[in-house]
Amino acid sequence: RTMDFEYMQSEWWAFKELYKKGLIYEDYRSLHICPRCETTLSQGEVAEGYKDIKDLSATLKFKVKGTPHFAEASRGMQENTYFLAWTTTPWTLPGNVALAVGEKIKYVLVEFENKNYILAEERINDVFRDKEYKIIREYLGRDLVGSEYEPLFDVYAKDENLKNVKNGWKVYVADFVIEDGTGIVHIAPAFGADDMAFGKQKNLPFVQHVKMDGTFKEEMGELAGLDLKPRADEKPESVRKADIEMLRVLGDKVFSKNSPLHSYPHCWRCDTALLNYATSSWFVAVEKIKPLLLKTAKKINWSPAHIKEGRFGQWLLGARDWSISRQRFWANTIPVWRCDKCKKEFVFASADELEKTSGVKVNDLHKDVVDQVTFDCKCGGKMKRVPDVLDTWFDSGSVPFATKRPIPADFIGEAQDQTRAWFYYQHVLAGALFGKEAFKNCIVTGIVLAEDGKKMSKKLKNYPDPTEMMEKYGADAMRFYMLNSPVVQADNLSFSEKGVDEIAKKNISRLYNVLSFYELYKDDTLVNSKSKNILDRWIIARLGELIATSTEGYENYKVDVAVRPLTDFIDDFSVWYLRRSRDRFKEQDGDKKDALATLRYVLHTISRVMAPSMPFFAEYIFQKTREIDEPESVHLASWPDLVKKPLFGSDILTKMSETRSIVNLALAERIALGIKVKQPLSLLKIRNSKSEIRNDDELLNLIKDEVNVKEIIFTDKIGKEVELDANITEELREEGILREVIRAVQAERKAQKLIPQDKISVRILAPEKEKLIIEKNKEFLLKEFRTTDILVKSGETLLIKIDKK
Ligand SMILES: [Zn+2]
Ligand SMILES: [Zn+2]
Numbered sequence: 087r088t089m090d091f092e093y094m095q096s097e098w099w100a101f102k103e104l105y106k107k108g109l110i111y112e113d114y115r116s117l118h119i120c121p122r123c124e125t126t127l128s129q130g131e132v133a134e135g136y137k138d139i140k141d142l143s144a145t146l147k148f149k150v151k152g153t154p155h156f157a158e159a160s161r162g163m164q165e166n167t168y169f170l171a172w173t174t175t176p177w178t179l180p181g182n183v184a185l186a187v188g189e190k191i192k193y194v195l196v197e198f199e200n201k202n203y204i205l206a207e208e209r210i211n212d213v214f215r216d217k218e219y220k221i222i223r224e225y226l227g228r229d230l231v232g233s234e235y236e237p238l239f240d241v242y243a244k245d246e247n248l249k250n251v252k253n254g255w256k257v258y259v260a261d262f263v264i265e266d267g268t269g270i271v272h273i274a275p276a277f278g279a280d281d282m283a284f285g286k287q288k289n290l291p292f293v294q295h296v297k298m299d300g301t302f303k304e305e306m307g308e309l310a311g312l313d314l315k316p317r318a319d320e321k322p323e324s325v326r327k328a329d330i331e332m333l334r335v336l337g338d339k340v341f342s343k344n345s346p347l348h349s350y351p352h353c354w355r356c357d358t359a360l361l362n363y364a365t366s367s368w369f370v371a372v373e374k375i376k377p378l379l380l381k382t383a384k385k386i387n388w389s390p391a392h393i394k395e396g397r398f399g400q401w402l403l404g405a406r407d408w409s410i411s412r413q414r415f416w417a418n419t420i421p422v423w424r425c426d427k428c429k430k431e432f433v434f435a436s437a438d439e440l441e442k443t444s445g446v447k448v449n450d451l452h453k454d455v456v457d458q459v460t461f462d463c464k465c466g467g468k469m470k471r472v473p474d475v476l477d478t479w480f481d482s483g484s485v486p487f488a489t490k491r492p493i494p495a496d497f498i499g500e501a502q503d504q505t506r507a508w509f510y511y512q513h514v515l516a517g518a519l520f521g522k523e524a525f526k527n528c529i530v531t532g533i534v535l536a537e538d539g540k541k542m543s544k545k546l547k548n549y550p551d552p553t554e555m556m557e558k559y560g561a562d563a564m565r566f567y568m569l570n571s572p573v574v575q576a577d578n579l580s581f582s583e584k585g586v587d588e589i590a591k592k593n594i595s596r597l598y599n600v601l602s603f604y605e606l607y608k609d610d611t612l613v614n615s616k617s618k619n620i621l622d623r624w625i626i627a628r629l630g631e632l633i634a635t636s637t638e639g640y641e642n643y644k645v646d647v648a649v650r651p652l653t654d655f656i657d658d659f660s661v662w663y664l665r666r667s668r669d670r671f672k673e674q675d676g677d678k679k680d681a682l683a684t685l686r687y688v689l690h691t692i693s694r695v696m697a698p699s700m701p702f703f704a705e706y707i708f709q710k711t712r713e714i715d716e717p718e719s720v721h722l723a724s725w726p727d728l729v730k731k732p733l734f735g736s737d738i739l740t741k742m743s744e745t746r747s748i749v750n751l752a753l754a755e756r757i758a759l760g761i762k763v764k765q766p767l768s769l770l771k772i773r774n775s776k777s778e779i780r781n782d783d784e785l786l787n788l789i790k791d792e793v794n795v796k797e798i799i800f801t802d803k804i805g806k807e808v809e810l811d812a813n814i815t816e817e818l819r820e821e822g823i824l825r826e827v828i829r830a831v832q833a834e835r836k837a838q839k840l841i842p843q844d845k846i847s848v849r850i851l852a853p854e855k856e857k858l859i860i861e862k863n864k865e866f867l868l869k870e871f872r873t874t875d876i877l878v879k880s881g882e883t884l885l886i887k888i889d890k891k
Pocket of ligand 2: 468
């Protein structure tokens with residue numbers, strides 16, 4: 087879409103707005119390129135590839151021009167006096183535009199073989215070694231400033247149109263000069279960030295004699311086309327042939343040469359020696375608007391919060407002007423037309439503006455189209471587009487206004503590597519164009535790694551295929567797994583299939599079972615939350631708690647906080663609420679209505695709470711529980727209302743939690759005693775005489791039911807937290823057997839998928855003792871099974887069969 091005509095026009099508009107505000111300028115940009123890959127490398131990439139190589143260094147003779155102001159007392163100087171400067175990169179010498187000396191460094195004029203040389207006093211012994219020389223005079227660096235010298239190559243110095251040409255090929259003072267080499271530094275602004283900065287500061291001419299592919303330009307005469315650096319397939323340690331050729335061409339302008347070991351950056355991809363290369367570029371003056379950007383950034387809410395002053399804030403503090411032009415083909419174009427004679431510029435904000443001035447209508451702003459558009463300048467010259475295209479970050483930074491969205495946007499989210507990219511460029515453009523921040527809230531995610539903690543790699547196949555994962559576990563399980571993970575707090579996540587499986591089982595399967603149960607028993611009962619039943623009141627309180635936490639999480643853009651409590655809720659809902667409530671649905675009285683109304687209410691509400699995190703399943707549940715006049719989809723329904731905290735936060739939550747913990751302890755105790763739950767016991771003692779629940783019959787009944795005991799007492803006089811009376815009386819045994827029979831019949835009904843209305847006949851095989859008990863209670867069982875037909879025979883073990891009538 088960034089390649090749509092409208093989108094591209096928006097970027098033209100933005101460019102012109104920035105241009106009008108004086109926030110666009112053209113300058114040179116220093117970068118490292120690999121001449122073999124013909125790409126630019128980032129600072130990080132450059133730092134990775136330093137290697138020691140043997141370089142060819144040389145000391146060059148720069149001939150002093152005319153009679154310099156410092157020459158009054160010297161003899162013969164006009165004819166043959168030279169500055170000596172040293173370089174480890176002879177290939178840069180055609181780009182030389184100045185020499186630099188240290189202001190307070192001592193220099194000497196030395197006579198050697200009928201010629202005069204100027205160099206730092208400190209360096210004489212090294213440069214002249216055992217040669218015979220005579221010191222004629224001494225100077226300070228500042229005495230030499232302003233003197234002119236003859237360029238080693240005159241092709242650029244002769245060009246009267248070269249910008250700042252009058253400032254070139256002179257001696258300047260620079261504070262970075264030290265007594266190294268000859269104490270005089272060769273300055274070539276096209277090759278190195280320091281030199282370029284110095285060139286800008288002194289308004290020096292800019293000379294680029296090398297092409298992007300690392301060969302000399304045509305104007306270099308016999309050197310034209312020569313490769314600068316050894317390619318990777320050549321020996322990288324070899325002394326460079328371009329340097330050798332350069333020194334050969336320079337002939338007697340070379341004073342001496344040497345091959346020192348030298349640390350030099352190489353391409354990390356292909357090992358080719360890099361070029362430090364400057365090219366012309368268009369910039370957005372970010373530093374000029376930095377105070378504004380820092381101010382607007384204060385308004386952004388970040389999740390996690392530390393990004394604000396950390397990763398993003400620090401990056402913004404150090405923000406530099408943004409180079410927005412590239413020398414590529416397939417990208418949006420820079421809308422600047424410039425006269426080839428008088429250099430006058432036109433900037434266009436749209437195709438219409440271009441048409442008004444040029445008379446040419448275009449429907450596409452790509453390079454191949456708009457580069458054809460030229461028109462006459464008043465001076466008689468030709469207006470042509472500057473050849474560059476826009477950086478792709480200019481495209482993505484333009485998203486807010488190019489897609490006509492409100493600025494600032496409410497919310498954006500992306501991975502942490504975008505803090506210095508997409509987030510940053512949007513913020514810069516929104517600030518520069520509208521004086522605003524680009525977005526109000528931003529969620530920064532981490533990176534999803536393979537299970538082994540390594541980067542996911544197609545080659546290593548160290549991660550499962552996402553499509554297969556979706557097929558196997560569903561998109562909701564994948565989505566919930568991610569949202570529930572540290573990745574939403576800008577931390578990295580080691581992706582684990584087991585984790586997704588667990589989410590699918592814990593959340594989706596369990597809730598699906600609850601829904602199936604509801605489907606089985608549902609009637610026309612409407613959603614209602616007013617039931618007085620203890621389990622209903624509890625699950626509604628839990629739901630209120632869930633809504634509160636989830637709402638707070640989403641409102642603060644803390645997605646994990648918003649989604650995490652769902653798992654516990656679903657657990658409570660299925661493992662406790664539904665299991666404890668099961669029997670209520672089978673009854674025919676008012677409690678069934680309450681249970682159904684509550685179950686429908688909870689399912690209906692939770693579908694809305696789940697909608698952002700499990701959208702498909704949420705929709706499924708919503709459709710099964712929605713009422714006639716409600717929105718068609720859960721994604722059109724409103725977020726559940728917040729219940730005031732005291733309402734749900736009443737003691738029911740803590741009381742239920744104590745109840746469940748007692749149940750768990752008592753059941754563990756049964757396992758320790760080896761007594762099955764279906765065998766009723768007479769007494770459970772609980773060691774907490776002041777328990778909150780000791781007078782709450784509803785909760786005590788829950789415990790009695792769940793633990794299958796007749797009585798509960800609270801006391802402080804036992805050793806363990808709970809204690810069961812393990813004595814099984816005849817009466818208890820009888821009850822246990824009847825219970826077992828009833829359970830077995832229920833299980834059979836379920837296995838045969840019978841509905842409650844189905845009538846059955848029952849056949850029982852039982853050992854003698856059990857048989858007696860069953861026969862004794864036949865009347866009771868006939869009523870329980872709502873049948874007239876129970877057949878009991880002797881058998882080895884208790885075996886129960888049913889048949890649908
Ligand atoms: Zn390379
Ligand atoms: Zn013109």
